[in-house]
Amino acid sequence: MTLFCQRNACALAVTLAxxxxxxxxxxxxxxxxxxxxxxxxxxxxxxxxxxxxxxxxxxxxxxxxxxxxxxxxxxxxxxxxxxxxxxxxxxxxxxPGHQVHDSALNGFFLLDQLEYQDADEGSALxxxxxxxxxxxxxxxxxxxxxxxxxxLTEEAEIQLLYGHAIGPWWDVVAGVRQDFKPGSxxxxxxxxxxxxxxxxxxxxxxxxxxxxxxxxxxxxxxxxILLTNRLILQPTAELNLYGKNDPHRxxxxxxxxxxxxxxxxxxxxxxxxxxxxxxxxRSYGNTADYAREEGGDADxxxxxxxxxxxx
Amino acid sequence: xxxxxTRRTFVKGLAATGIFGGLGLWRTPVWxxxxxGQANVLSGSVFDLSIxxxxxxxxxxxxxAMAINGSIPGPTLRxxxxxxxxxxxxNRLDEDTSIHWHGIILPANMDGVPGLSFHGIAPDGLYxxxxxxxxxxxxxxxxxxxxxxQLGVYGALVVDAKEPEPFAYDxxxxxxxxxxxxxxxxxxxxxxxxxxxxxxxxxxxVGDFINDVSEMGWAAAMADRKMWAEMKMSPTDLADVxxxxxxxxxxxxxxxxxxxxxxxxxxxIRLRFINASAMSYFDVRIPGLKMTVVAADGLHVAPxxxxxxxxxxxxxxxxxxxxxxxxxxTLFAQSxxxxxxxxxxxxxxxxxxxxxxxxxxxxxxxxxDMxxxxxxxxxxxxxxxxxxxxxxxxxxxxxxxxxxxxxxxxxxxxxxxxxxxxxxxxxxxxxxxxxxxxxPLVDMQTMQPTSKLADPGIGLRDNGRRVLTYADLRSTFAxxxxxxxxxxxxxxxxxxxxxxxxxxxxxxxSDAEPLxxxxxxxxRITLVNDTMMTHPxxxxxxxxxxxxxxxxxxxxxHTIDMxxxxxxxxxxxxxxxxxxxxxxHLLFHMETGMFREVRVDE
Numbered sequence: 001m002t003l004f005c006q007r008n009a010c011a012l013a014v015t016l017a018x019x020x021x022x023x024x025x026x027x028x029x030x031x032x033x034x035x036x037x038x039x040x041x042x043x044x045x046x047x048x049x050x051x052x053x054x055x056x057x058x059x060x061x062x063x064x065x066x067x068x069x070x071x072x073x074x075x076x077x078x079x080x081x082x083x084x085x086x087x088x089x090x091x092x093x094x095x096p097g098h099q100v101h102d103s104a105l106n107g108f109f110l111l112d113q114l115e116y117q118d119a120d121e122g123s124a125l126x127x128x129x130x131x132x133x134x135x136x137x138x139x140x141x142x143x144x145x146x147x148x149x150x151x152l153t154e155e156a157e158i159q160l161l162y163g164h165a166i167g168p169w170w171d172v173v174a175g176v177r178q179d180f181k182p183g184s185x186x187x188x189x190x191x192x193x194x195x196x197x198x199x200x201x202x203x204x205x206x207x208x209x210x211x212x213x214x215x216x217x218x219x220x221x222x223x224x225i226l227l228t229n230r231l232i233l234q235p236t237a238e239l240n241l242y243g244k245n246d247p248h249r250x251x252x253x254x255x256x257x258x259x260x261x262x263x264x265x266x267x268x269x270x271x272x273x274x275x276x277x278x279x280x281x282r283s284y285g286n287t288a289d290y291a292r293e294e295g296g297d298a299d300x301x302x303x304x305x306x307x308x309x310x311x
Numbered sequence: 312x313x314x315x316x317t318r319r320t321f322v323k324g325l326a327a328t329g330i331f332g333g334l335g336l337w338r339t340p341v342w343x344x345x346x347x348g349q350a351n352v353l354s355g356s357v358f359d360l361s362i363x364x365x366x367x368x369x370x371x372x373x374x375x376a377m378a379i380n381g382s383i384p385g386p387t388l389r390x391x392x393x394x395x396x397x398x399x400x401x402n403r404l405d406e407d408t409s410i411h412w413h414g415i416i417l418p419a420n421m422d423g424v425p426g427l428s429f430h431g432i433a434p435d436g437l438y439x440x441x442x443x444x445x446x447x448x449x450x451x452x453x454x455x456x457x458x459x460x461q462l463g464v465y466g467a468l469v470v471d472a473k474e475p476e477p478f479a480y481d482x483x484x485x486x487x488x489x490x491x492x493x494x495x496x497x498x499x500x501x502x503x504x505x506x507x508x509x510x511x512x513x514x515x516x517v518g519d520f521i522n523d524v525s526e527m528g529w530a531a532a533m534a535d536r537k538m539w540a541e542m543k544m545s546p547t548d549l550a551d552v553x554x555x556x557x558x559x560x561x562x563x564x565x566x567x568x569x570x571x572x573x574x575x576x577x578x579x580i581r582l583r584f585i586n587a588s589a590m591s592y593f594d595v596r597i598p599g600l601k602m603t604v605v606a607a608d609g610l611h612v613a614p615x616x617x618x619x620x621x622x623x624x625x626x627x628x629x630x631x632x633x634x635x636x637x638x639x640x641t642l643f644a645q646s647x648x649x650x651x652x653x654x655x656x657x658x659x660x661x662x663x664x665x666x667x668x669x670x671x672x673x674x675x676x677x678x679x680d681m682x683x684x685x686x687x688x689x690x691x692x693x694x695x696x697x698x699x700x701x702x703x704x705x706x707x708x709x710x711x712x713x714x715x716x717x718x719x720x721x722x723x724x725x726x727x728x729x730x731x732x733x734x735x736x737x738x739x740x741x742x743x744x745x746x747x748x749x750x751p752l753v754d755m756q757t758m759q760p761t762s763k764l765a766d767p768g769i770g771l772r773d774n775g776r777r778v779l780t781y782a783d784l785r786s787t788f789a790x791x792x793x794x795x796x797x798x799x800x801x802x803x804x805x806x807x808x809x810x811x812x813x814x815x816x817x818x819x820x821s822d823a824e825p826l827x828x829x830x831x832x833x834x835r836i837t838l839v840n841d842t843m844m845t846h847p848x849x850x851x852x853x854x855x856x857x858x859x860x861x862x863x864x865x866x867x868x869h870t871i872d873m874x875x876x877x878x879x880x881x882x883x884x885x886x887x888x889x890x891x892x893x894x895x896h897l898l899f900h901m902e903t904g905m906f907r908e909v910r911v912d913e
Contacts, residue, residue: 072794073794074794076884076886077790077791077792078792078884080830087418090420091420091887092890095890096426098424098426098427098908100821100901100904101457102819102903106501136752136810136812137751166751168543169754198540198541198543199540199544226515226516226517228516229511
């Protein structure tokens with residue numbers, strides 16, 4: 001402490017002696033400025049200064065008033081005002097508290113795919129949509145996907161799920177899924193997890209239990225590759241597994257089908273992007289057999305063109 | 312929305328809003344000076360302000376804004392230190408409004424925060440503010456209701472000093488910077504909630520990756536991409552809202568409007584920079600001129616000569632310039648994310664302009680910026696920290712105590728006071744509040760934050776210019792309190808980019824208890840930035856006395872800028888009874904939860 005104080009004092013004295021700046025000359029700012037001067041003088045060679053000559057200037061200085069190196073104060077240098085009843089009244093008017101919008105209900109609906117597909121059997125219209133409404137932790141989710149071929153609905157389903165964030169990147173979801181096609185309508189219970197595995201890489205895994213005891217598992221993922229900030233290549237993958245054969249709907253137990261997609265979109269605005277792409281669907285095992293029995297192929301590549309939009 | 316007013320003033324932003332003239336020689340009582348350019352300055356001690364809708368056109372598109380006394384910015388209010396001012400604020404909107412006097416020390420019921428200070432001002436209502444002004448300098452005022460601040464409800468406050476100031480000048484101009492969007496601010500926020508990178512059109516692409524591979528090599532480029540991918544963040548995330556929607560204004564003028572301040576050669580000009588933006592930081596410079604910074608957040612600082620300074624949202628800096636050579640100089644304020652700029656001219660006569668620089672190259676945020684520099688974490692098992700998935704990092708908070716020798720566990724309440732040096736292999740590792748653990752609203756935590764006081768900041772390092780840093784700021788007065796803080800309150804700035812949710816300690820305002828201070832006490836607030844964004848933190852009612860790394864008083868401010876990866880401390884004297892707002896001054900961060908009530912009780 002002593003050393004520091006001495007240096008400050010030197011610095012101060014030099015300043016007082018060498019400058020004629022009005023702010024320094026009037027002693028009132030000395031207390032604060034000394035620190036600055038000390039800093040500025042860090043590289044100074046004190047041996048070249050005539051410290052003895054400064055004694056006169058330093059006499060009468062109140063070291064206790066210097067900010068650094070001194071014992072801390074026990075009372076505030078600026079007196080804390082003694083409170084009056086008027087102060088108390090002004091401080092606490094009866095009020096309900098401030099409001100911000102941190103608990104507001106938000107929503108998002110993404111029509112990720114709405115596309116024409118050039119299928120072997122003709123032309124197909126396919127969609128894949130998802131959305132949510134809710135807060136930051138709890139959200140109500142909607143998912144829907146389906147396909148119409150030559151004007152007939154071949155597949156259509158909708159899921160309504162309650163989602164709860166279990167970490168920064170993962171939500172657990174639970175709810176119901178209603179299939180309208182293929183075959184007769186079917187209702188499922190759904191339970192799953194969804195989230196962001198990597199930046200711009202979204203995945204979901206959902207297990208389903210159908211009303212007739214059928215079980216299913218769907219894994220899906222999609223990734224955005226930025227060719228530019230508006231031209232975006234999106235690979236997708238979806239994989240379906242079933243617990244048992246369901247010949248009426250053309251699904252067999254085990255790994256039933258996979259679909260890979262690659263879509264190139266251009267975001268005219270963030271909310272609206274036309275795209276083109278290809279998909280490659282393949283079925284396996286019994287599912288493939290059922291498909292062949294119906295005269296279809298076990299795998300098929302399609303050219304697609306569509307629009308992606310959200311609001 | 313319909314206006315209650317019958318008066319209609321169409322203001323063409325490119326031409327007529329916010330024209331400030333020279334405010335005269337400082338030695339002349341400024342309220343006595345009149346000149347045509349001063350139409351937008353109100354002086355005295357009694358003011359009538361009216362908040363109304365205002366048709367504007369800043370971009371070529373007609374929009375409805377909100378304005379104080381029919382201009383954006385509102386009138387510059389000129390007060391005198393020591394006066395008691397009366398401000399009658401009328402609301403001609405059809406929604407509640409309020410005015411907060413940013414940086415002014417006053418009784419709680421005059422502070423203008425709805426729900427904490429008063430009920431707000433109802434449509435057709437009037438609130439009379441009345442308080443004694445015990446300070447001088449450059450401040451500003453703005454609505455504290457919803458997003459009205461983004462819509463134009465802000466203006467400059469200048470308090471003339473009672474005593475002569477320790478510097479001289481011949482002219483005095485307010486340079487108020489702000490951001491304007493033609494979109495409805497609520498719509499902007501809604502978009503951010505849906506897609507938080509909506510306004511970022513500078514994300515890294517495949518082309519950038521190829522460039523990086525050719526420069527850094529495949530392994531390094533892949534490692535870099537992998538790290539960011541695993542963090543689920545983008546190093547291009549410099550601002551949530553960009554020039555894609557914002558037009559940056561200087562005294563209410565778009566860049567093409569070229570707001571102009573006049574001078575005569577040899578004069579000293581005081582420029583009072585105010586960042587009244589909702590969401591935008593600016594890097595300010597005047598090519599060809601040195602700027603001597605003489606005040607920060609209204610209060611005098613030891614003069615420091617710089618080429619450039621970064622001004623956080625809500626901060627103010629007063630600089631003195633002495634133009635001698637040229638006839639015109641460009642006032643250039645580029646947004647921190649380099650997506651645009653506000654611009655004006657210092658000129659010897661109207662109609663002149665100087666070359667306008669192009670914006671600087673866009674920087675990337677680095678792991679080191681966020682206090683996440685892996686290379687410096689000796690002794691840590693990186694394999695355990697999968698991509699900074701912090702849910703996996705519970706081991707750092709609930710650290711294996713058996714490994715820590717010589718620790719006094721009784722001292723570990725809240726872990727804030729932990730002596731890190733005692734932890735083997737974990738030196739200088741930042742601890743975090745328990746409320747951040749497994750919290751879906753906390754997407755990252757800094758590991759080794761530093762004060763960064765001498766850091767010019769992201770995008771300003773090594774640019775060949777002398778850039779102001781916080782380490783340059785020294786109040787011209789001693790610590791006005793002088794006591795050691797009786798306790799330290801550590802608060803972490805937290806958020807989730809993708810969800811666009813912001814908070815302190817992972818707890819949003821709605822879920823948080825007030826921070827309680829005892830009247831008269833001196834406390835230290837230590838902030839740790841656990842996000843990758845920069846946050847200007849503003850405490851109402853009381854000053855924030857910034858400390859250096861050794862705990863010495865540096866500078867008294869009202870808004871403390873917190874870059875990513877920073878840990879900064881300041882002292883607060885709880886000399887203001889009441890309920891006070893304490894928040895990030897980025898409007899949409901505040902609105903989504905980065906806000907606390909500070910309650911000072913006896």
